[in-house]
Amino acid sequence: MIFARPQGKILIAVGKEKSARNDVCEALRCKDSIEKVFFASGIESEVFFIKENDFKDAPRLKKRILEIKPFCVFNLFEGYGEDSQKEVTFVKLLESVNIPFTGNPSFTLSVCLDKMKAKSILRKNNLPVARGILVKNVKNIKLKGLTFPLFVKPRSEDASVGIYKDSLVYGREQLAAAIKKRLKHLPRGVIIEEFLPGKEYSVAFLGNDPYKVLGVSEIDYSRHEGFLPFLTYNAKWETKTREYKVVTPDYEPKINKTLKKDIINLSAKAARALGCRGYFRVDLREKHGNFFIMDINPNPDINEDSGYMRLAYGSGRTYAIMIERIVHLSDYH
Numbered sequence: 474m475i476f477a478r479p480q481g482k483i484l485i486a487v488g489k490e491k492s493a494r495n496d497v498c499e500a501l502r503c504k505d506s507i508e509k510v511f512f513a514s515g516i517e518s519e520v521f522f523i524k525e526n527d528f529k530d531a532p533r534l535k536k537r538i539l540e541i542k543p544f545c546v547f548n549l550f551e552g553y554g555e556d557s558q559k560e561v562t563f564v565k566l567l568e569s570v571n572i573p574f575t576g577n578p579s580f581t582l583s584v585c586l587d588k589m590k591a592k593s594i595l596r597k598n599n600l601p602v603a604r605g606i607l608v609k610n611v612k613n614i615k616l617k618g619l620t621f622p623l624f625v626k627p628r629s630e631d632a633s634v635g636i637y638k639d640s641l642v643y644g645r646e647q648l649a650a651a652i653k654k655r656l657k658h659l660p661r662g663v664i665i666e667e668f669l670p671g672k673e674y675s676v677a678f679l680g681n682d683p684y685k686v687l688g689v690s691e692i693d694y695s696r697h698e699g700f701l702p703f704l705t706y707n708a709k710w711e712t713k714t715r716e717y718k719v720v721t722p723d724y725e726p727k728i729n730k731t732l733k734k735d736i737i738n739l740s741a742k743a744a745r746a747l748g749c750r751g752y753f754r755v756d757l758r759e760k761h762g763n764f765f766i767m768d769i770n771p772n773p774d775i776n777e778d779s780g781y782m783r784l785a786y787g788s789g790r791t792y793a794i795m796i797e798r799i800v801h802l803s804d805y806h
């Protein structure tokens with residue numbers, strides 16, 4: 474038991490919405506596993522459901538949390554399908570009342586919800602990112618030197634939402650169609666960036682700076698002939714699809730030691746530039762022997778069978794140890 478005996482209870486915050494979307498249901502499943510860990514450790518916990526309406530009266534929401542006097546909020550709240558920004562609003566609220574919470578601060582969450590902003594901060598820190606532009610209107614797109622094939626992805630989503638077969642485009646016509654389709658649902662715009670064709674890596678970290686590396690997973694798309702060379706929404710979440718079953722990361726890849734060191738160093742620098750804390754994953758892809766930071770995932774899925782946890786198990790940590798460690802890193806003590 475690594476807990477300094479806390480006073481009071483831990484509040485497990487999770488969103489409640491009427492959604493059948495798999496990535497939303499996952500947070501609820503995670504809540505159950507985490508509750509079990511606290512129960513087994515003799516830590517009192519309470520589940521706190523956050524409904525969309527709660528944000529209409531923020532002072533009341535604040536008051537309800539303060540009345541419970543939690544020593545820490547275990548934050549599984551990811552906003553809503555139609556409004557991921559609420560994830561940031563909620564953490565800002567916790568910051569404003571100085572209640573310790575697990576995972577990443579509002580600054581990091583907010584930057585990572587805007588992939589264009591994240592890219593720009595990384596670039597300013599001399600870290601390699603794919604060249605890209607933001608598009609909010611399908612008319613008069615200026616490619617500014619970008620060459621096909623290109624990749625079209627939402628500016629402000631995660632979990633491969635909006636990543637489908639038509640994300641990879643080879644010409645102007647396909648590009649316009651892919652943008653048009655997405656802009657209908659994505660008022661904040663889409664990013665067009667150069668396609669990185671090589672292996673995809675994901676580095677799992679634990680800790681406040683300095684960070685501990687839990688492990689690196691790899692997807693080698695060249696081994697999955699006949700499948701799309703990127704992680705679509707189906708490949709990530711739709712358990713009944715062929716791509717979900719086949720296009721899976723290798724959690725114990727054989728990576729050359731020097732390359733692995735480079736991947737980890739780049740990822741740690743990127744995480745530091747965005748102020749990551751607690752638990753997070755950094756995704757990269759390779760092009761012509763160079764690595765590019767593709768995506769930073771603060772507060773990634775930490776279900777028992779998640780990619781993040783698989784890497785943690787590979788490092789010799791159990792689920793319970795990980796959950797306790799994540800609480801400890803909230804600096805509640």
Ligand SMILES: Nc1ncnc2c1ncn2[C@@H]1O[C@H](COP(=O)(O)OP(=O)(O)O)[C@@H](O)[C@H]1O
Nearest residue numbers: 603624630631632633634667668669703704768
């Ligand atoms: N520039 C790119 N080149 C190649 N593949 C990409 C690129 N950007 C994203 N992808 C693919 O799309 C997936 C999802 O994109 P990502 O930027 O990680 O967003 P999300 O937040 O949805 O995970 C990635 O796992 C990767 O397979």
Ligand SMILES: [Mg+2]
Nearest residue numbers: 632633756768
């Ligand atoms: Mg990603």
